[in-house]
Amino acid sequence: MTIQPLIDYIQRFVTLTDQDIEILQSKIFVRNYLKGQYIVQQGDICRYECFVLKGCTKTFYIDQEGQEHIVMFSIEDWWTSDMGSFITQTPADFNVQCLENSELVMFSYDIIEDLYREIPKLERFFRQILERAFVASQKRIVRNFSLTAKEQYLYFREQYPLIEQRIPQYMIASYLGITKEFLSKIKSQLILEQ
Template sequence: MSPILLNINKHISLSPEEQQLFLSKTEVHHFKAKTILLNSGQVCKHSYFVNSGTLRSFNINDNIVEHVLSFACDGWWISDMYSLISQKPGNLFIEVLEDAEVVLLSKENQEQLYTEIPKLERFFRILTENSLVANQQRLMDSLSLSAEERFEKFCEKYPTLTQKIPQKQIASYIGVTPEFFSKMKSRLLRNQ
């Protein structure tokens, strides 16, 4: 069974016919590292499911500082939810960090699937709810946890990423400067 169908199967069951219909509404693409799938200011037209590789969503502020919002590894979904839902220009970039195989599901096809396979609406509601809970928890963590504690949570959530992605992106995700992150990491290694 394909990774995306395994992901769906965690929450709902699709018949073989429904699986085929779902897959017929998706496109599988291979992207090289550093490919930008979505630019800030564009309307997001797809949800992206990562079969293999790593993606990230980020924003660049007026001072040309990147703020990493999320990462997506094998078996994860990523999108600019504001733009996808509202169909208005968003403020996120989505970038491929390492060569990736990505499944694209267009907003239009997703809406058609809600009519043709109504239980998919439940699946995407569950994904949206889980995303909302994760974002709320991340906000609470950034307000109440130390940088070290936020880094520990990052390592728990993304155990394979610490060796794969640049430290400046991890620093951005946990909300510290690369210099502070480097000193903090050295201190943590000395204390182990």
């Protein structure tokens, strides 16, 4: 597959010349993962920041009781990794696992540093991506504190309609911080309210 979706995505933020695109293509690579494969596991150092060309991933951590807590899903045109581990090159707090066969553009830590030097506008691009991720994370924290479970589910459905159809309900429940039974109850109430 071509990396054109990545180039299109970057060009929403900065303009790339043909030479920029050539440099970019020479530095990165595309990797295919099978459903169930891990991109990074808790405790390992996250070596890559990944752009999803095709597929779906989940980012989650396992607590001391063995309970899974999903913090993010990523589909086409989204980024995925353990960002904290990637930036600091320290052990990952999160696992990133493929929920479908996936095709990802891989940016290693060293390659991103090279790209910043060779295509300085990419540093601005990645800063903007990080800023957006930080804002989204902050807003999610506020929603978790201020919205009911039903309101959080409605927000999830409205914001991510393409994800809900692709993942099991128990994973949506984990993302929302509720049980799958409670999510079923919410969905039943919504059907009755229609």
